[in-house]
Amino acid sequence: MEWADFVHLVRTSEQDSAENSSAYRRSVAAFAALGYAWVVGCAVVALALVAWALPQLLQGRFRFGLVLLLLAAGSLLWVSLRALWVRIAPPEGEEITAEDAPELFQALERIRRKVKGPAIHHVLLSDEFNASIQQIPRYGLFGGGTNYLVIGLPLLMALDRGRFLSVLAHEYGHLRGDHGRFGAWIYRTRWSWMQLNKNLGDDTGVAGVATQAFLRWYFPRFAAKTFAMARQDEYEADHIAGRLAGREVMAAALIEVEIRGRWLQTEFWRDHWCMAASQALPVGPFRGLRRLLARAPEAAFANDALRQALKRISNLDDTHPGLRDRLEALDAAGTLPEWSRGSALALLGPEYKAWIARFDRQWCADNATEWKLHHAWLQRVRARAEALQAGMAQASAADLVELARLRKHLDPRADVRPLYELALERSAEHPGALRGLVQALPEGDREAKLACLHRLWDVGSNDRWWAARTALAELETPRMGYDHDAGAFKQWRKRLERAQESEERAWEELSHPACFSHIARHDLSEFELGEFQAELARCTPIARAWLVRKNLREHPQRRAYLLFVELPGMDDEDRYELCRSLERTLGLPGPVLVLWAGESPTLQEIRRSAFEPVFSR
Numbered sequence: 001m002e003w004a005d006f007v008h009l010v011r012t013s014e015q016d017s018a019e020n021s022s023a024y025r026r027s028v029a030a031f032a033a034l035g036y037a038w039v040v041g042c043a044v045v046a047l048a049l050v051a052w053a054l055p056q057l058l059q060g061r062f063r064f065g066l067v068l069l070l071l072a073a074g075s076l077l078w079v080s081l082r083a084l085w086v087r088i089a090p091p092e093g094e095e096i097t098a099e100d101a102p103e104l105f106q107a108l109e110r111i112r113r114k115v116k117g118p119a120i121h122h123v124l125l126s127d128e129f130n131a132s133i134q135q136i137p138r139y140g141l142f143g144g145g146t147n148y149l150v151i152g153l154p155l156l157m158a159l160d161r162g163r164f165l166s167v168l169a170h171e172y173g174h175l176r177g178d179h180g181r182f183g184a185w186i187y188r189t190r191w192s193w194m195q196l197n198k199n200l201g202d203d204t205g206v207a208g209v210a211t212q213a214f215l216r217w218y219f220p221r222f223a224a225k226t227f228a229m230a231r232q233d234e235y236e237a238d239h240i241a242g243r244l245a246g247r248e249v250m251a252a253a254l255i256e257v258e259i260r261g262r263w264l265q266t267e268f269w270r271d272h273w274c275m276a277a278s279q280a281l282p283v284g285p286f287r288g289l290r291r292l293l294a295r296a297p298e299a300a301f302a303n304d305a306l307r308q309a310l311k312r313i314s315n316l317d318d319t320h321p322g323l324r325d326r327l328e329a330l331d332a333a334g335t336l337p338e339w340s341r342g343s344a345l346a347l348l349g350p351e352y353k354a355w356i357a358r359f360d361r362q363w364c365a366d367n368a369t370e371w372k373l374h375h376a377w378l379q380r381v382r383a384r385a386e387a388l389q390a391g392m393a394q395a396s397a398a399d400l401v402e403l404a405r406l407r408k409h410l411d412p413r414a415d416v417r418p419l420y421e422l423a424l425e426r427s428a429e430h431p432g433a434l435r436g437l438v439q440a441l442p443e444g445d446r447e448a449k450l451a452c453l454h455r456l457w458d459v460g461s462n463d464r465w466w467a468a469r470t471a472l473a474e475l476e477t478p479r480m481g482y483d484h485d486a487g488a489f490k491q492w493r494k495r496l497e498r499a500q501e502s503e504e505r506a507w508e509e510l511s512h513p514a515c516f517s518h519i520a521r522h523d524l525s526e527f528e529l530g531e532f533q534a535e536l537a538r539c540t541p542i543a544r545a546w547l548v549r550k551n552l553r554e555h556p557q558r559r560a561y562l563l564f565v566e567l568p569g570m571d572d573e574d575r576y577e578l579c580r581s582l583e584r585t586l587g588l589p590g591p592v593l594v595l596w597a598g599e600s601p602t603l604q605e606i607r608r609s610a611f612e613p614v615f616s617r
Contacts, residue, residue, distance in 0.1 A: 001220035009224035010316055017228040024228070025182065031225050034190050038214055049073035077520035079211050090136050091150045094123030094358070096348070104347040108149070109170075114244055115173040120149045125348075127359055128287070129154040129261050133171040149176065153286060153359055156344045156352075157293045158260045163253035164344035173237030186226050193219050195493040210483075213388055230319035234327050242330050251332030255306060256340060258323055262305045263297055264289075270412055277378040277410050282371035286358025296339040300443060303336065307477070312333050318543035370538060377534045381409050384527050397427035404436055416440055429459045438470060444484055449474055457495065462558045465503045468496035506554040510593050515562055515601060516609040519548040524560065528589065529614065535586055541567050541578060543617050546610035559590035564606045566597045 017024040053070045098105040101123075108120060120133075130152045135145035149171065156164060192216065242250040264462050272285050298303075314322040327334050345352040364371075385406040388399055395403070400423035404416035407500040417440040423433035434456040441448050449470075456467045471492040475485060508520075524532060524547070544566040552560050563582070567575050579594040586592055 001216075001224075006220055006224050007316060007340035009162055009221065010227045013225050014231075017232060022294060028095075028186065028226055028229060029182075030220060033185060033224065035189070035193065035218055038218070041078055042076055046073045046077035046080060047507050050077065063487050067431075074471070075470070076210075088123070088136050090146070091132075091134050091148050093126040093150050094355075095152075096123045096125050100351070101349045101350070105349065107287075108168065111165070111169050111172050111244065113239055115169070115172050115176040117172050118147060121146050122148045124148060124150045125355065125359075126150050126152050127154070127363065127616075128152040129158070129257075129264050131155055131167050131171055133174055133371070153355065154264065154289060154293070155257070156341065156348065157286075157290045159253060159256060159344055160340035160342050160412040161347065162245060162249050163256065163340055164347070164417040164551055166241045166250045166253045167257070169244045170237045170250070173240035173471045175235060176236075176240060186229065189488060190223065190226065195220065213452055227316065227319060231321060234320055235326070238326055238330060247330050247332055251327055251330050252337035253335070254323060254326055255309075255337055258309045259302050259305045260293065262309075263301065267301075267412075268292065272413060273374060274378075274410065276375040277382065277427055280375050281373075282364040282367050284357075284364050286363070287361050290343070290345075290356060294343070304477070306334070306336060373534060377531065378410065380527075380530060380534075381406050385410065395426075397430040397433055400426070401430065401432040401436060404440075412583040426449050429455065431456060431459050431463050434459065435463055435466065444479055444481075446474060446479055460557065461499075461502060462555050464495065467497035468492050472496060501553060505590075506552050506558070506560070509554060510550055510562070510591065513600075515595065516605070518551045519562065519609070520551060520554075521611055522547045522549050522561065522614065524589075531587060533615050537617075538612045539578075539582065541570055542615065543568055544613045545615040546612075547614045548605055559588075561588055561590060562610075563592050563594045564597060564601065564610055565594060566603065572598070 001321065013024065016027070040615070049069060050073045053066050053073065057066055096104070104123070108123070111117075112119065130150075132150050134148045134150065135146060137145055151168075155167070159167065203485075238250060238254075247251075268285075268289065272283070272288070275283050296302075309323045311576075312322045312324075314320075314325050321329075324334060348355055375487075386402060388395060388403040388406070391399070392403075400419050404419040407414045407419075408415050416501075417437065420433045420437040420440055423430055424437065427433065434452050438449050438452045438456070441452070452469045453471045453474075456463050472489070475489045475492065522529075533549070537541055542565050546564040548562050548564075550560045550562050552558055563586070567578065568577070575596045575598075579596055582594045583592055584596075595601065597606055601609075
C-alpha cells in the first residue's frame with residue numbers, strides 16, 4: 001500500500017469517526033471480521049480437501065495428484081491454525097503482588113471501580129520511564145485477554161503520587177466499559193496480525209505465501225481504518241484521567257513526563273555512561289537517578305524542552321497525539337507546572353529501596369560487557385586526548401578540534417570554547433572549529449552564533465545545511481532582549497531550501513544502485529578506525545564489515561562512506577532496521593549508507609570491490 005493511499009484512508013476514517021462514531025466502529029468491526037473470515041475460510045477449505053482426498057487414498061486410489069493435494073491441504077490447515085492460535089509474548093518486568101505493595105493495589109482497585117474496567121491480572125515493574133497496559137490474547141485471534149500493567153521505576157521516582165496515579169488512570173482508561181472492550185479487541189487483533197505476519201516471514205510454502213499476500217493487502221488497510229479509533233481512544237483516556245484526578249493534575253503530569261523524559265534521554269544516560277571513564281566496573285544508575293529526579297530541572301532546559309514538545313505536531317507514525325493537542329483537548333495551558341514534590345515510590349511499600357537495589361544489580365549484570373567495552377574505549381580517548389594536549393603548542397586547527405571533541409566524550413560539560421577559538425586563530429575559516437564554536441557559545445549569545453554561522457555558510461557547501469538549520473532554530477527561539485528578525489529569518493529560510501536541494505542530490509549519489517562506482521579506500525586515521533571498530537564490536541549481529549569512501553560530485557570535500565555488513569541469522573526486516581539504526585548512531589566523520597550482504601550487493605561483490613574487511617568478529 002502506497003503511503004499516500006494510507007494517509008488518505010486514515011483521513012477518511014477520521015472524518016467518518018467525527019461524523020458518526022457508531023457507524024465508524026461498526027465498519028471497523030466488519031473489516032476486522034473480514035480477517036477472521038479469511039483465516040476460518042482457509043481452515044474450512046483445508047478440512048474439506050482433507051476429508052475428500054484422504055478416504056480415496058485409504059481406499060487404495062493412489063494418485064500423485066491426490067498426494068500433492070493432501071499435502072497442500074495440510075499446509076493450509078497448519079497455517080490457518082497458526083493464525084488462529086498465534087501467541088504474543090507478555091511484556092517483561094518484575095512482578096509485584098498486593099502483598100508487596102498494598103497501597104498500589106488499593107489505588108488500582110479504586111481506579112478500576114471508577115472507570116468500570118476489568119481486573120489487572122499482572123502488575124510488572126520495569127526500568128523504563130513509562131507506564132502501559134497491554135492485553136495479551138490467551139487464545140490467539142479468539143481473544144480471552146490477560147491484562148498486564150507495566151510500571152516504570154523511573155516514572156515512580158519522577159512524579160508525585162497524584163500525578164503518577166493520573167498516568168495510571170489514563171492507562172486504565174483504555175480498558176473502560178464497552179468502548180474499552182471493543183478497543184482492546186481491536187488492539188489484540190492488530191497485534192495478532194502483526195505477529196502472524198512476522199511468523200510467516202520465512203514460510204515459502206504455497207499456503208504461507210498466499211497468507212502473506214493477503215496480509216500485505218489487509219493489514220495496512222486495517223491499521224489505517226483503526227488509526228482514528230486508536231487516536232480518539234488516547235484523547236478519551238486523557239479525559240477520564242482528568243475527570244478522576246483533575247484536569248490540572250493530568251496536564252501537569254503530561255508536561256512533566258515530557259520534560260523529564262527528554263532529560264533522561266539527552267543528559268542523564270549520557271552522563272552515566274561517562275562514568276565508565278573512571279569506573280572499570282558498571283555502576284547501577286537507579287540510586288543516583290532517584291536523587292537527581294528529586295531536583296527541579298534547570299529552567300533553561302525545561303523551557304526549551306517544553307517549547308520543542310509543543311512545536312511537534314501529531315503525525316501518522318504514532319497513534320499518540322502530540323503534547324499540544326493533548327493539552328488543548330484537556331483545555332489546559334502549555335506552561336511549565338510546579339514540579340512534583342516528592343515521588344510515588346511509597347506506593348511500592350516500605351521495601352522500595354530494595355527494588356531500586358535489585359534493578360541496579362540487574363542493570364549492572366545486563367550491561368557488564370557493554371560497560372567494559374565503553375571503559376576501554378574511553379581509556380583510548382583519554383590517551384589520545386593527552387597526546388594531543390602535550391603537543392598543543394604546535395597543534396593544527398584540526399588537532400585542536402579533535403581534542404575538543406575528545407574532551408566532550410570524557411566530560412560532556414567540559415568547557416571547550418577556548419580550544420575552538422584557538423583553532424580559529426590558527427585557521428580562521430576551519431569548518432569544524434566554526435561549527436564547534438557555535439555549539440560552545442552561551443545560549444543567549446545570538447549575535448555571536450549567527451556571525452559564526454554566516455562564516456560557516458561562506459566557507460563552503462559541506463556544512464551549509466547544518467548552518468541554515470541551526471540559524472533558523474536560533475531565530476525561532478525566544479530570547480530575552482531580542483526581537484524577531486524577519487529579514488534574517490527569510491534569508492536563512494531561502495538558504496535552507498538551497499542547502500536541502502544540494503543534500504538531496506548528494507544523498508542520491510550516495511545511495512545510487514551502482515554502489516561500487518566512485519569509491520576509494522576509507523580515509524580514517526588510526527585512532528578513528530579504532531573508535532569505529534569499537535562501535536562495530538558492540539553491535540553483536542555484525543559478523544564482518546567493509547568500509548569504503550564514496551566520492552561525491554555534489555560535495556567533493558565531504559567525507560562520505562558506504563558500510564557493508566554481514567548479518568547472518570537475521571531476517572531482511574530486522575537487517576533493514578539495524579542498518580538504518582547504524583546510519584543514525586555511528587560516529588563516522590561524515591554521512592554513511594549501510595547495506596547488508598544479500599542479493600544486492602552480494603557477498604561476492606563486496607569481497608571483490610570493497611577492499612579488505614575493517615572488522616571481523
